[in-house]
Amino acid sequence: MASNNFIDYVKINCRSGRGGAGSHHFFRAKGLPNGGPDGGDGGRGGHIILEGNSQLWTLLHLQYRKHIIAGHGEGGGENLRSGAQGEDIVVPVPLGTIARDAETGEKKVEITEHGQRVILTPGGRGGLGNDHFKSATNQAPTYAQPGEPGIDEWIILELKLLADVGLVGFPNAGKSTLLSVVSAARPKIADYAFTTLVPNLGVVAYRDYQSFVMADIPGIIEGAAEGRGLGTRFLKHIERNSILLFMISCDSDDIAAEYGILLSELEQFNPELLEKRRLLAISKADLIDDELEAEIRETLPKDLPTVFISSLANKNLQQLKDMIWQELHAKE
Structure with a gap:
């Protein structure tokens, strides 16, 4: 194999998904115009996940993939319907791969086994719908949580052969x-x-x-x-x-x-x-x-x-x- 096909160091930008906003919907039906809160929760943003693959021995497949972006979570809906989760992105890497924060050099993840999955960049949590905030003193809350933002960070992947x-x-x-x-x-x-x-x-x-x-x-x-x-x-x-x-x-x-x-x-x-x-x-x-x-x-x-x-x-x-x-x- 040519020497330029062996890649043991890459720097990539990882962006996990934003969490969906919770809903502040109120139940409405014929004969019941003033129903209670029924807003559902927002969906979690997509994770970026590293997965060990014993069939790989180089980071060549990531050499030109500079940006990895996960999906955003969807907002909650009426009738307590939760929003869909954002799409997770699974990145296969060879065994012996270490992920570090590009700014601090701190080790975040280490992959040593085939099939091992570790969340590298977690997606933002979905916001809670207004149904969660009803109480005896507040039976019609108009508040729902926004979703948490995702994480945008530069990661260094370094391979040390096992x-x-x-x-x-x-x-x-x-x-x-x-x-x-x-x-x-x-x-x-x-x-x-x-x-x-x-x-x-x-x-x-x-x-x-x-x-x-x-x-x-x-x-x-x-x-x-x-x-x-x-x-x-x-x-x-x-x-x-x-x-x-x-x-x-x-x-x-x-x-x-x-x-x-x-x-x-x-x-x-x-x-x-x-x-x-x-x-x-x-x-x-x-x-x-x-x-x-x-x-x-x-x-x-x-x-x-x-x-x-x-x-x-x-x-x-x-x-x-x-x-x-x-x-x-x-x-x-």
Whole structure:
């Protein structure tokens, strides 16, 4: 998919519906010219509602939809008839979407489940009809409430991808190749830096018809947290991954040093990322022998689960999936 088709940030104007006015009607009938109040209530204004949709993974469908306007409620009628509610507008969004007030930055809504519905911008309440205001001392009230106005506000929708495991590594570490081999995803693959310009998601089949979701995040470079390279544009997507799979090529000059740089970039962007469970996959392991593999292992942290893999040679990929599955289901 072309990079301009991945949209993870949009700003939209939301206008909920105005509530309908209550009626101040009085009952009239032949032989009863001075009946009591029978004004009905006004209808509620339309809400703007966000709905989670697991089939979406981008905000592209909202990129050019700058204004979302819900319907107004209708006024109340005679014989205690309530006005119709304004039309609600349901906006489908991918899982992991956060809505913020564009002026204050305050988080309003977060969508994390398929089918989840949350009112983003509520419609105005309908006004009460004059029937509500009759009393022993006021048997013919002429007053009815106006409807409440709707809300007109600018909202920022920001997507942070939800995945079970996120791939973290420098460009050309083999992340896209791994995702293409273990899932049906088809990310762009080439032998130059920054082949992956957008995050890619893939569903990885596991034993007994089980599965988990893997996200290929565009490659990090040293200084990414400060805006170098692709900068922080895609680092935010790592925040929503349950575990992090670090990938470093075995042809690196210093694998341990590269791992340290990756950790440092994540820590600078968000220190809480270091609290996530981590695995390490040394890619292109078909290019080294057992002796060199053992030497590399001696340089790595002892408490870091590590596996040497080759996506092209299908080396240790099942072992990698087993490790990921165990980490995903490990008790805290």
